[in-house]
Amino acid sequence: MPRSLQGYPARMTTLPEPLSLWVDTAPAPDRTAVPVPEEADVAVLGAGIAGLTTALLLARGGRSVVVLEAERVAAGVSGHTTAKVSAQHGAKYAELTSRHGAEAAKTYAAAQAAACEWIATTSAELGIDCGFTRADSYVYTTRENTVDSLKEEADAAAAAGLPASFAEEIALDVPALGAVRTTGQAHFHPRRWLLGLAAEVERAGGTIVEHARATALNGQTVRTSRGDVVAGEVVVATHYPVLDRGLYFARLEPIRDLVVAGPAAGNAAPSGMFLDADTHHSVRGYTEEGTPMVIAGGEHYRVGAHVNVERRYQRLAGWADAHAGLHRVTHRWSAHDVSTVDGLPYVGRYLPGTANLWVATGFGQWGMTGGTAAGHVLAARILGEPHPAADLFDPNRFDAKSVLGVAQDNLTVARYLVGDHVAALWRAEKLDDLAPGDAEVVRVGGELVAAHRDEAGQLHTVGAHCTHLGCLVSFNDAEKTWDCPCHGSRFGVDGEVVQGPAVRPLRRGPA
DSSP states (O other): OOGGGSOOOSOTTSOOOOBOHHHHTOOOOOOTTSOOOSEEEEEEEOOSHHHHHHHHHHHHTTOOEEEEOSSOTTOSGGGSSOOEEOSOOSSOHHHHHHHHOHHHHHHHHHHHHHHHHHHHHHHHHHTOOSOOEEEEEEEEESOHHHHHHHHHHHHHHHHTTOOEEEESOOSSSSOOOEEEEEEEEEEOOHHHHHHHHHHHHHHTTOEEESSOOEEEEETTEEEETTEEEEEEEEEEOSSSOSOGGGOGGGTEEEEEEEEEEEEBGGGOOOSSEEEETTTOOEEEEEEETTEEEEEEEEEEEETTOSOOHHHHHHHHHHHHHHHSOBOOOOEEEEEEEEEETTSSOEEEESSTTOSSEEEEEOOTTOHHHHHHHHHHHHHHHHTTOOOTTTTTTOTTOOOHHHHHHHHHHHHHHHHHHHHHHHHHHHOOOOGGGOOTTOEEEEEETTEEEEEEEOTTSOEEEEESBOTTTOOBOEEETTTTEEEOTTTOOEEETTOOEEESSOOSOOOBOOO
């Protein structure tokens, strides 16, 4: 039975263990025994929204396609989102227009709007019951000094071709002073949508393999944990690119947003989608088996930052209780996002000289339309067809303003890389000092060890250096993972990879 129908306590101080509502309410067929084929026209790494959209369009275009998923279909980033299907991406269009020009803003808006409409049309044609529901989207503010910028955003979004306007009031219990309203947007159940896409990929002749983690690319051979496949084209749609050839780790910022969900007070879910332009708290409604629900997100932080994640969940739940009508929390999870330095995704050739290697990443918290648009761009390019957003999203574009952003992000990485090592070397904690529930990076002899003692008193130790580029990991107290603050890799307490770009587990530590 899904958690949404169970009686979790109403008090916000008692939260359930992390579990995505979408994963909990959409069981999936088991593809872990599907063998890795020896060859394919196209190998797609990642069975999220970008990967499956690309795979379906290519299979329909006559290509033999294999999708290689490290875990399970739609159980990763795409299964851990608030799932707004909207071309309104926060206060996006004034900045896009200022930085890239009016035509770029129009191209971006058209690609996102087309993605929304493609989901609407395809879900109806294929009979995918994913709860696709139209809703107006609002970016609002409760601060006087933000009102003028939202008026500018409304004008820029309208000029980019969206049905956007400035609204004085919104239907949310906050003291809003104004909002950008974009009509005709949507939300849905992302995992049910992706499971429907996966089934259609297979009906079109494609193959989907689960528990096949890609670890390397040698020429046209993709090495995986379950065997190798030779492919004419390789698409890296793993959210954070797992191949370091393009130095994407230096051009992407990893962010986690927290999400809480549960039944709506008064049996009435929000009718629109709302985002605070200043705090980034977000709200949308959903109905599961006749129960109106509230889904609220926010409290974002850089992956691996030294923050109390559990406390942030509590704060988000309290805000949703006070302002969004969240009666009790039945589900909570976190959304993993990566953002580019210039606000546009990287979709296209992995490197300028790679003829058969492609990438899709950097959707900046808007992966439902962003990933869908990316799938259309990549499929068109691989099939030799034009796409109006191909040049705008080109990963190898140069923007002089982005150089500063890259430098600033890598200074942040350097601070973690050096500062965490220095701090850890001075720590006096010992493994025996850890109480149940505690976790710490400690010195054991001459090495640094990531140690966690679970609530039952069992000690778990692994190497403290991320296997991507060697930064020290930090403990996520809510999800019981070791997270890397440099580039966003995440590991379980047993050291196994939860999230890339790392592809190798943390080495086992001393007992």
